[in-house]
Amino acid sequence: MALISMDHVNKIYPNSTRPALADIDLHIDRGDFVFLVGASGSGKTSLLRLLLREEEATGGDIRVGGYDLRRMAGKQVPQYRRSIGFVFQDYKLLPNKTVWENVAFALEVIGTSRSAVRSLVPKVLKTVGLEGKEKKKPNELSGGEQQRVTIARAYVNHPQILLADEPTGNLDPTTSLGIMEVLDAINRTGTTVVMATHNEEIVNSMRKRVVELHAGHIVRDQAAGVYDSALYFPDGQVAANAHEAISGEATSAGTSVGRHSVSAEQLGKLERVDRARIVVDQVDEALRSGAPDEGIARLAQSVHAGKTGRYGEAFAPLEETLTWGTGLSLEDMEAKEADDDGQDAAPDEAVAAAGAEAAVTTGDSEGDTSDETQIPDSDASVTGTPSRDEAEPDAQSAEAARTASIPRPPADPTQAMPPAPPKPPTRPGPPRPPASQPSTSAQE
């Protein structure tokens, strides 16, 4: 049975004649990742608010997990909502609490012991890349960092379902990539994710299920879908893209989280806090293990089209894309290579002039430039996209240290993404899927 079932659901707001949602039939299985797309006012937020039981349907049935939302007593609602993680734009962080306190609060309201809070909060903050920011208040954080706190807060309890309304709204593409990495990793632990978005690049890269709303109706429900609807936005290119996406190799949404997978039965027997701890570890591992995830790799490639990774020549193994977005533009790389060549040339001249001592210098210089942790900040800060190095020196150095500690696999040409083509001036089609990689359905 589907985890989320909506049958013939209508929603008409008071003082409104036109339904915001009309005859919605939607069934979402455990572990699914669903994008809700559609023009402004099409009903995406309304649908999410019905699922959160923030609004009540005017007609139809909504069942989420074991709950029948239409028959739920008011006093049950808070408990129900605690089983759902949500990242909504108007659910702001508590402004007078620090990052740590905001996340801890989500645990405290469900009665988690102080010692469990003390052990869980740093883990979840590390997972979302916020180490070193624990004592900051929300107004001292960038938009992307605030969004990461919101996500940390939303999943620290291991919700079965995570609802996200435009979680990348107002964020630059590279920061959005970081947010998507976390949401995707959460999904790979078995959490069902339903995300409303206007972000075409994310939807086209991730190739998850796409449900499109139009004037309150579901007009498309597409597995491994794309952003555009050929039906409602007829355009030859869009139709071709959709056709390519549908006929292309659809990939499974989930991959197992590997070594630390825990069966649903095992999870069920554990205390809530222990479950949360395991899931936080799973998300952490999913983010750091480099387990192949084509959607995120494609998104990283798309976001960095025309750029090379911070640590490598082109986006290839997944762990090298986990940079919270910083990339070097091709121009920067060329300039850097020219610089390196210049450094190479100078000692050559010196060799001619002064003998073998300079040859040693040449070798050292090359060694330095190939060391991923040695790229000076100034290189990354001239990327042409908003640099996180300027805004988040702490996070960047933590990231560099973390990445440096990840053992890097030997170069494997079968896993490498091809170098990103330059972005076409017109609307890009969905990138072709890379060679299929092993994946299994997420289990909970």
Ligand SMILES: Nc1ncnc2c1ncn2[C@@H]1O[C@H](COP(=O)(O)OP(=O)(O)OP(=O)(O)O)[C@@H](O)[C@H]1O
């Ligand atoms: N609280 C409300 N009271 C009355 N009408 C509302 C309310 N909330 C939403 N609506 C209306 O319901 C329709 C759907 O709105 P909704 O916010 O769900 O759309 P959306 O697809 O999420 O839009 P956007 O992409 O701009 O966020 C719109 O016509 C909107 O004006």
